[in-house]
Amino acid sequence: MGRAPCCDKANVKKGPWSAEEDSKLKAFIEEHGTGGNWIALPQKIGLKRCGKSCRLRWLNYLRPNIKHGGFTEEEDQIICSLYISIGSRWSIIAAQLPGRTDNDIKNYWNTRLKKKLLGKRREQPRRPAHPNQSNEEANSMEVKSSTENQTLSASARERMQLHMQLQGGLYSPNLLNPFSFYSSPALWPKQYHSQTQALSTNHFAVNAVNPIPVLQGSTATKEELITKSINANIIITREDFLGFPSSSSMENSSSNLDSITQGGIQVDLQNLVFNNYDPSLVGHQLLENDHLEELERCRELYGSDKEILSDHFWPASNEMGYPSDSASLALEYPAAQLDCVLRYEEL
C-alpha cells in the first residue's frame, strides 16, 4: 500500500501561479503567518492549491528578500567549494547564501555553473602526472579513469572531476585547490566573520582536550551539524577542531599543512555526519610516512590499480564504520579515493 496523497489531487490546481493567487498567499502569510500547517493553509485562504505547492511558492518566490539570477563570482566560488565538499545538499548550500533558495542554486548549478566549470576541462589537455609523461599518455589515462568512474554515482563522478580539474588550476587562481576558499578569509561571506566567535565557542570548544563530548552533547540536527562543521572548517584550524595537532600537521610546513588540513576536512566532515568521529583516526592517515612507504611498495607491486590503492590507503575504513569494499568507499567517499589517486600521481 502506497503513501496517502497529501491532498486531493483531483481538486487541486497545478501549474504556474497567477498574480491573484500570489497576492492572496502573500497577503495571508504576511498577516497571519503560515500557522505551522501548510496543508491546511490553502483551505483557509480559499486557494485550490496543494499545501506543498503553497510552501514552495512562498519559499522560492514570494518570501521577502529573495534574489533571482545575477549570481556573483563570489557566490559561484562558494557554491563550487561547498558542492565539492558536501555534494548536492542544496538547502545547506543555500543557507550560506542569503537571499538564495535551494531551488535557485540547484537550477543555477545544473544549467550554468556546472557547464562553466566542467566545460573548461575539455578545452585543455590533461596535465601529465609525471614530468616525463606525454600529454597523449595523460589523456589516455583520463579515458581509462573515466571508464573506471562508471562505478561511481553521477554526483560522485562530477565532484571528483571538479576536484581534479580544480587541482589542475584550470578555472580560477582562487580555486587552484578547491579548499583554498576556506583558507582565504578575504573570500568569506560577511556572515562568517560575525559567526566566528559563536561557532568556535558554542559548538567546537576551541582547544578543548577532547571535542567528542561537545559534539555528542549537541542537540543540533544532522543538517545543522553539517552546516556548522562547514563553518567550523572555515573559521578554526584543524588544531582547534581536534583539540590537539595531528601528527601530520606538526611535521609539515604551512604550505603542506594547507593541503593536509583541507583534505582532512572532508574526512572530518564525513566522520561528523556519520556520528563516528574518532580523533585518533582523523588526520589523513595516507599522508603518514609509513603509509607513503607502503604506497610506494604498492605501486611497485600493483601498478596504478585504484581499487587496490584505496584498499591499502584507507585501512581504518572498517573500524570507522565506512563501507569495507572499495567500490562502496569510492561511491560514498569519492574524495577519499581521489586523494589516494592524486597522492599516488604525485609520487
Place this chain on the structure above:
DNA sequence: AATTGGCTCAACCGCGCCTGG
C-alpha cells in the same frame, strides 16, 4: 517566416525524516 533544438527555471513528485498523539 517557419521550424527546430537547446536552455532556463518554476513547479511537481516521491521519499525520508521528524514529531506528536
Place this chain on the structure above:
DNA sequence: CCCAGGCGCGGTTGAGCCAAT
C-alpha cells in the same frame, strides 16, 4: 514503541523563450 500526518529535501519535468538554421 508504533503510527499517521506534516515538513523538507533532492531529483525530475515540461512550458516558454530564444537563437540558429
